[in-house]
Amino acid sequence: MFLKSTILILKQQNNFHQKLIRTITTTIKIPERRQDFAKLTKDDIFIFQNLLGENNVKTNEIDDFNFDFMHWYKGNSSCVLLPENTQQISSILSHCYQKKLALVPQSGNTGLVGGSIPMHDEIILSMKKFTKNFELDSTSGILECDSGFVLEEVDNRIAKKGYMVPVDLGAKGSCLIGGVVATNAGGIRLIRYGSMHANVTGLEVALPNEQGQILRLGSPLRKDNADLHLHKLFIGSEGQLGVITKVFMQVVPRPLSVHSALIGVNSFEKCQQILKIGKQMLNEIISSFEFIDGESMKMVKENAGLDCPLSILSNFFLLIETSGSNEEHDSSKMDKFLTKILESGLAEDGVLAKNASEADQLWKIRESCPLAIRKDGYVFKHDFSLPLKYFYELPEAVRKQLNGKAKRIISFGHIGDGNVHINVSIPEYDQKIYDL
């Protein structure tokens, strides 16, 4: 039933981490360490120290790099390298290639599937100090920057010039722009601005080969059809092909007017119809179209004390955001849209945030879903993209399959993109449930 390769097991209590990690490592089969990879020696460390300076080669107090941020996965690296420029990365990759040393690139280390954590004793190449070059062409809206900048910092810097990073994620305060590209992270605004493929125009990358070759692929131009578009291969490649050192991307004008509304709907069929009407009536100003099922709403009330602001507890909820350049126009479009879906009976109830604080409250409900469910005990988490017509069939199939054995099955996600998160909670980890 469950996709074993992407499964995650959560536990609320922090002191259970060691037990949890054992559970994960027995549950998810980690390949044996390849014996043809060399062991790190003092000579290697010495070479790295010469290359990066002693401060940028860490061999002590490196738990923050060996653990993921949720403390579910643990690596056994003994060395973290913190390069500050591309030439250093090139030299590191070249040395590792020649000495057969395994290495894992690590960006903001905010992933939920352990992708940035060593499986064994790999060297960690952290991009956190890789933050020298930053340039925005404020006429074309093309940003060129090193891959180590924190997403939120990138956004704050360009905000001064009226621009916004098109991608927005819960992890924006700590994820790095290079990692966002490497994982092709989507977030809540994909419906409006597209994925990183729509926005990244070029990359500088360092390859893990004998020379630690540096390639500049694509360019800082919105349109560039010279050669094969090789930089696209690195978007979503998650460190398999090389290290992303520099990002060229378009950023978007910062919206001057933002509106959020929460709508209660009693069938999934109606949710789809509302999405369709929203695309017509809100059209160019839609920036989010999020989905929360009734079970999720009950859960955030019980586990996080968040009240549903609507009077009826519907089977489904839609959280809709618009972003535009004209307050009056956007507000009129949203009003007409809400009137239409309420008067036609497609929506049972709806509320429009009157100010930023009310909007924050609505978004808090959606943003609490992934973490608040951990209070139930163990959580099996899944992240699926599905054609819209099957979007809610899967949660229903999971419910049928588990046949009352789970404490709770909730679904939430990006209905506008067909991306649904299904979370199954049980009081204690149970291999039998997992095997279902």
Add this chain to the structure above:
Amino acid sequence: MFLKSTILILKQQNNFHQKLIRTITTTIKIPERRQDFAKLTKDDIFIFQNLLGENNVKTNEIDDFNFDFMHWYKGNSSCVLLPENTQQISSILSHCYQKKLALVPQSGNTGLVGGSIPMHDEIILSMKKFTKNFELDSTSGILECDSGFVLEEVDNRIAKKGYMVPVDLGAKGSCLIGGVVATNAGGIRLIRYGSMHANVTGLEVALPNEQGQILRLGSPLRKDNADLHLHKLFIGSEGQLGVITKVFMQVVPRPLSVHSALIGVNSFEKCQQILKIGKQMLNEIISSFEFIDGESMKMVKENAGLDCPLSILSNFFLLIETSGSNEEHDSSKMDKFLTKILESGLAEDGVLAKNASEADQLWKIRESCPLAIRKDGYVFKHDFSLPLKYFYELPEAVRKQLNGKAKRIISFGHIGDGNVHINVSIPEYDQKIYDL
């Protein structure tokens, strides 16, 4: 001075084609025919006839396939194959691989650089009959279709369901959707909807190997991060890697309100400032931001009899289009924008089309630029993407370099994307000018 690989030489009079073709083949160095490629035999033809039916294997009257649509390039193929399904393409590629037969895939054959024309005697694989499967998911806005559909037909079919193809080209009446993807064609709406990378979510492709392997890469989902994003490699690959057989792409809601305005500006610096203000004030409704220099405007008057609707002949013109969902809102935004740039003195003059017919007249000026200049005699054509700050330095450098030797040097293009077309006309083809 000129990029020899992309240079094109035009001539107005059709009866000079043969001479022109000779000029092109002597000017652009075509590689020798590789002798390790086999010659097509009667047996091969027989096999193809069995595979496709006799009607779909053409060996006579194939000039339309051997010539490009402007009749500047000529191939010497003796066989055109017109498959109707993926399995047939796979079998053709497999046979050609095994027999060492060279083959050139040909889509709508609307390119201006001879990319779809055989260099020697290659078999032509035409995609024109590849038009069986067509399906639009009208909720998600994802289109799945065979690669042989004409772009305009795709657009007409989905218009009935309120959608629009995000790409718009002059060649839309004859170019095929597969070729649009294979060349990553941009067109006038790239500023709004992005390139094919922003819109294509997956492809089915057939590889030129022993099995004629069929791969389905990506998916009909807006968000799909499984595996490397290999379909991206085929976007803009121009037939180098394989044959695109099926396209999965998102299409966009058809705008309900469209406005066009032509603005006269006296410096390129001011054009950039207007672009910046346009991005802020028109923001989510900009769909085109085109550039025409004063020399182009004079040329369309002299060569095509099109009058500039503005009273002053400015040094530069901007043709701006908005597309949105609300007539009243869009019209108000456009009015405010025009008032601002006129009152601030950034624009010298401006005109807003009052109806579709007036808008067509404005667009006719821009669309006539590439062809009307042919009346001058020979034309050297170039297609550059440049950072905006250098966008108009290149035409000026060309002017300086030619130092009065050209009849006319005009520039027009997509200023919103940094893509400029520079055309140099001279009365007769002159190798000395070319060598400059």
